Amino acid sequence: MSTVQIDNRGPREIEDFVGLKTIDARGMACPGPLMNLIGAIRQGQVGQVFEVLSSDEGSRTDIPAWVAKAKHDLIEVIEDQGYAHFIVRKAR
Amino acid sequence: MEEQEKPISLVLFSGTDDKLTAAAVLAVGAAAMGRPVNIFLQYYALDAFRAGKVCADHGLAADATPEQSASARGHKGLHWSELLKQAKDVGEVDIQACALSMDMYGIGRDDLDPLVDGVEGVAAFVASASEGQVVFI
Numbered sequence: 001m002s003t004v005q006i007d008n009r010g011p012r013e014i015e016d017f018v019g020l021k022t023i024d025a026r027g028m029a030c031p032g033p034l035m036n037l038i039g040a041i042r043q044g045q046v047g048q049v050f051e052v053l054s055s056d057e058g059s060r061t062d063i064p065a066w067v068a069k070a071k072h073d074l075i076e077v078i079e080d081q082g083y084a085h086f087i088v089r090k091a092r
Numbered sequence: 093m094e095e096q097e098k099p100i101s102l103v104l105f106s107g108t109d110d111k112l113t114a115a116a117v118l119a120v121g122a123a124a125m126g127r128p129v130n131i132f133l134q135y136y137a138l139d140a141f142r143a144g145k146v147c148a149d150h151g152l153a154a155d156a157t158p159e160q161s162a163s164a165r166g167h168k169g170l171h172w173s174e175l176l177k178q179a180k181d182v183g184e185v186d187i188q189a190c191a192l193s194m195d196m197y198g199i200g201r202d203d204l205d206p207l208v209d210g211v212e213g214v215a216a217f218v219a220s221a222s223e224g225q226v227v228f229i
Binding site for chain 1: 121
């Protein structure tokens with residue numbers, strides 16, 4: 001399992017995020033993974049952490065751009081085999 | 093007006109599925125990024141938005157080679173009408189039919205798919221485009 005660094009509290013496991021919601025969007029075409037993330041964040045609670053799994057190349061630029069624009073937090077992007085994990089916290 | 097708040101206005105002229113999909117991808121991206129989106133349907137694009145015809149086969153642009161046609165038709169992406177629904181769901185997207193094209197083809201409001209929000213003239217479209225970019229597809 002990948003570890004991520006958050007809030008200067010040291011590395012921890014992705015599963016440690018309370019209420020973590022994983023969105024498996026692997027195989028979806030651009031902009032599907034982003035749209036699924038947007039939908040999930042709207043339904044979620046402030047502070048909740050979301051993990052998007054995406055094999056879409058567009059997600060690598062789109063998810064960071066949207067997260068910045070929507071003023072949420074992109075905690076980490078973790079490369080995996082043929083896809084990436086995008087860890088995002090709903091900030092507002 | 094800040095650049096990031098300006099609307100993006102799309103004039104849809106072509107009615108082939110590839111161009112409609114390309115336009116719908118632009119619309120959903122702009123809507124997700126918080127930009128207001130205005131869509132103006134003219135000519136063959138308007139015809140594709142007739143009620144009951146949205147999901148019909150609208151063909152591909154003449155640019156497509158046979159190999160490219162197979163790739164475009166076999167792609168796993170959503171249909172353009174679904175992308176436009178997503179765009180409306182996440183943002184401010186207004187789809188208007190061009191009054192001139194409606195008249196040209198004898199199309200009434202009741203003949204249009206519910207995705208279309210109304211009928212307007214070109215001056216109203218230009219007014220809604222205000223300071224933002226206008227893209228012709």
